[in-house]
Amino acid sequence: MSDLRIISVSLGSRSYDIEVGAENLEHIGSFLATFQPISTTVILTDENVLQQGYTHRVAESIAETGIDVHLLSVVAGEQSKAVETAATLWETLLETGIDRKSVLISVGGGVIGDLGGFVAATYARGIRFFQVPTTLLAQVDSSVGGKVGIDLPKAKNMVGAFLQPLGVLIDTKTLQTLPDDQYRSGLGEVVKYGVSLDAELFQLLETNIEKINLRDKTILKQIVADCCRIKAKIVAEDEFETTGQRVLLNYGHTFAHAFEIQSHFSLLHGLAVSIGSICAARLAVRMGFVDEIFLKRQISFHQALGLPTEIPNGIDWKQTIELMRHDKKSEFGKLRFVLPTGIGNCRLADDVDARLLEYGL
16 A cells, blocks of 8 residues: 545535545555444445455455444445335344444445435434445545435435545555446546546546556546545535535536436446536537537547447437426526536536527537
8 A cells, every 4th residue: 555645625523534545445444443432334335346355355454443344235236326225224224233333334336325325314313424435436526525315216316415424445446347337437527527627637637548548557546636636625615515616516417317317327427427518518619608629629538538429319308308407406497507618617507598408419
């Protein structure tokens, strides 16, 4: 374990650290021990992560500190972010004897982090929570910031809470075993940060496309740390999404969530974000925020990273618009989008005229 990077999320009494390293899963025991007293821990994971062996390494590290460990596993995939799964987990926690001195640890991707956090936020009116993200998407985005939740059939992440974790431990070596589609999905979120929020990150990405495609360990550690740094700063400024700053993290997401729902979540989140970002850029061109050169540069960049840029077959555009009206960011049924104004910059566009979207993008 070397070259650890520590990013602090400054939230007063809810502040915590994000540790980014490689081969540092075994560090979680000493990390957690600083939060004693802990009556017991429960690790939530999915079948895929369980097979990789990461969950057992985390469990062994915790057990070595003398803390009891229980292991729970759910079906891999977005379908597990459902009230039925949460209810089953609540019952299991009760039967296991989990109390308010316990800690729930999510080991896995964004689904496990969101689900685990939601269960922790609601069981016994809230227990402590720790994140060990093992996918690129979870490492750069969903594990940071305290948003937790589950899906409704027609609205993603519509039922949830804010629960900041005790900490986040990221081992970038787990990215080497990710299936290609999961890796590309994570890149969809990485690109979002650069295009809409940080020109320096975009420059880093654009000049290291080959290394990124080859999963170069050094560049990945830097990218993950940079994304966490960007998100930590925004979350510290707008934890509960009240000032409008945090909503800027949702570039491409309004379109993406509508596409995911229509695909019955067979379309991976980050890939949907990639397509949604291109849709947002096209809308920004129509509204005069950016020019065609910006759009073409973004499309070319996405394609160089193997990211999709076209709306998938089977997507109904009228249904897309209707679903977007029910997005969490909408207010009074009005369409609201995060749109780019240049590389590394974006803004929230309120009350977008639906006629701009009527015939597609």
